Amino acid sequence: MRFKDLREFISFLESKGELRRIKASVSRELEITEITDRVIAAGGPALMFENVDGYDIPLVINLFGSHQRMAWALGVDHIDELTDRVRQIIGMAQTPPTGIVNKLRTLGELAGLARSQPKTVRSGPCQDVVLTGDEADVNMLPALKCWPLDGGRYITLPLVISRDPDSGRRNVGIYRMQIYDGRTMGMHWQSHKVGARHYRISEEKGQERMEVAVALGGDPTTMWSGSMPLPPDMDEIGVAGVIRGEAVEMVRCKTVDLEVPAQSEFVLEGYVVPGELRSEGPFGDHTGYYSLAEDYPVFHLTAITHRKDPIYPTTFVGRPPKEDYFMGKASERIMLPALQMTLPELVDINMPAEGIFLNLVIVSIKKEYAGQASKVMHALWGLGLMMLAKTIVVVDHYVDVQNVSEVAWRVATNLDPGRDILFTEGPLDDLEQASARPRYGTKMGIDATAKGPMDGFQREWPPDIVMSDEIRRLVDGKWGDYGI
Numbered sequence: 352m353r354f355k356d357l358r359e360f361i362s363f364l365e366s367k368g369e370l371r372r373i374k375a376s377v378s379r380e381l382e383i384t385e386i387t388d389r390v391i392a393a394g395g396p397a398l399m400f401e402n403v404d405g406y407d408i409p410l411v412i413n414l415f416g417s418h419q420r421m422a423w424a425l426g427v428d429h430i431d432e433l434t435d436r437v438r439q440i441i442g443m444a445q446t447p448p449t450g451i452v453n454k455l456r457t458l459g460e461l462a463g464l465a466r467s468q469p470k471t472v473r474s475g476p477c478q479d480v481v482l483t484g485d486e487a488d489v490n491m492l493p494a495l496k497c498w499p500l501d502g503g504r505y506i507t508l509p510l511v512i513s514r515d516p517d518s519g520r521r522n523v524g525i526y527r528m529q530i531y532d533g534r535t536m537g538m539h540w541q542s543h544k545v546g547a548r549h550y551r552i553s554e555e556k557g558q559e560r561m562e563v564a565v566a567l568g569g570d571p572t573t574m575w576s577g578s579m580p581l582p583p584d585m586d587e588i589g590v591a592g593v594i595r596g597e598a599v600e601m602v603r604c605k606t607v608d609l610e611v612p613a614q615s616e617f618v619l620e621g622y623v624v625p626g627e628l629r630s631e632g633p634f635g636d637h638t639g640y641y642s643l644a645e646d647y648p649v650f651h652l653t654a655i656t657h658r659k660d661p662i663y664p665t666t667f668v669g670r671p672p673k674e675d676y677f678m679g680k681a682s683e684r685i686m687l688p689a690l691q692m693t694l695p696e697l698v699d700i701n702m703p704a705e706g707i708f709l710n711l712v713i714v715s716i717k718k719e720y721a722g723q724a725s726k727v728m729h730a731l732w733g734l735g736l737m738m739l740a741k742t743i744v745v746v747d748h749y750v751d752v753q754n755v756s757e758v759a760w761r762v763a764t765n766l767d768p769g770r771d772i773l774f775t776e777g778p779l780d781d782l783e784q785a786s787a788r789p790r791y792g793t794k795m796g797i798d799a800t801a802k803g804p805m806d807g808f809q810r811e812w813p814p815d816i817v818m819s820d821e822i823r824r825l826v827d828g829k830w831g832d833y834g835i
């Protein structure tokens with residue numbers, strides 16, 4: 352299963368009964384949000400609105416809004432297949448193969464990885480139509496006003512592409528863009544994100560402009576790849592190629608020195624000016640609250656290129672779970688083997704929807720020495736975007752972290768608050784609303800592991816209540832006799 356572009360994915364979803372076409376006329380102001388919100392709450396399909404008032408461009412939403420559709424978008428039936436594949440790739444790097452057969456297999460795998468790196472092509476459908484000068488007007492997009500108090504209309508599923516002004520390395524991030532007028536937009540890369548880092552570097556270097564390209568649509572793996580919390584120097588497009596098992600084709604932009612996925616539906620080309628900030632927001636955010644208006648850089652449009660019959664992909668966020676929960680869950684699953692390289696005691700991780708990724712991170716560990724839960728918390732707070740985790744809960748290896756009911760029970764019973772809760776301070780997300788200072792505040796680690804002599808615990812720890820295997824087998828065998 353591999354999709355060349357968005358329309359192939361749409362056809363596939365349709366064939367699986369996982370996409371509905373809506374022919375009724377709908378407004379891009381709030382109405383599409385309300386419809387989609389009801390569909391998400393019912394675990395429903397992706398939606399293609401073919402008749403958005405005032406536009407002849409169809410709009411697709413909720414593409415990634417279930418675990419199944421998210422897995423398909425990444426070319427697998429179940430996301431665990433990708434976790435296994437990442438583990439296999441890491442394994443190749445960790446343990447050199449022995450024996451001729453294994454060596455040849457590893458060589459084949461490495462050649463496959465090399466072949467899946469981005470490939471520059473001379474032309475692509477995303478440039479079927481090229482609009483520059485006065486012809487380029489972002490109001491051509493049926494961008495949504497998602498919630499009543501939103502400050503305007505937003506592009507919500509953009510792949511924002513920039514280069515590190517020092518190293519030239521590419522970054523791709525999904526950062527929403529508020530439409531101010533036909534040619535200017537807000538660039539909502541939050542402080543700890545790589546796009547914001549590129550911007551700060553270009554400001555330090557005294558550059559007049561930093562070029563940015565924004566791709567909408569494309570193959571679904573690439574569309575999603577901008578949400579992955581990869582290390583700054585790792586190219587999302589390269590990783591998208593590895594996940595797809597095929598290189599993502601890239602074309603050079605028309606007015607800026609950047610490349611974009613050739614199969615995109617739309618591309619916005621332009622630049623931000625270091626030092627130029629403008630109020631962005633409010634926006635009904637994935638916290639379930641509005642993020643309030645704040646200053647962010649301004650994106651200036653130099654060109655729009657698009658396919659002949661383009662489709663506009665979008666999403667909306669709000670009180671979880673929404674579509675972004677499923678997108679984040681895929682990252683969580685795929686990143687687990689990478690986390691385990693640094694933290695071998697880590698068994699599993701769960702960022703429940705209600706925790707909007709960083710407010711609540713639950714991990715299970717195989718504890719071997721005193722203070723290990725605390726070591727794991729600090730290590731996570733030092734790892735990439737995990738630095739923003741507000742609460743980390745550590746439980747024992749046998750606890751199913753995906754079962755939030757079990758976790759709540761273990762925390763409630765195992766916790767001696769004075770001993771097991773650790774407070775520290777550090778960076779917090781731009782969207783953090785409770786801390787006294789923006790972007791900085793208290794973090795909490797909860798060690799909900801069982802305690803024993805290793806932890807200096809002198810009392811006897813009670814065993815879990817579990818029925819004996821013998822009685823379970825007996826009851827299994829006699830179940831029919833009970834007439835229940």
Ligand SMILES: Cc1cc2nc3c(=O)[nH]c(=O)nc-3n(C[C@H](O)[C@H](O)[C@H](O)COP(=O)(O)O)c2cc1C
Pocket residue numbers: 507508522523524525526527528539540541542543544545546577578579580581666668675678679736
């Ligand atoms: C639908 C959606 C919308 C998002 N909007 C934003 C946003 O407006 N600003 C932001 O900084 N991150 C946003 N994110 C999260 C980033 O895409 C994510 O943190 C990603 O890792 C950023 O890429 P980077 O690590 O290369 O900076 C969004 C994610 C999704 C799935």
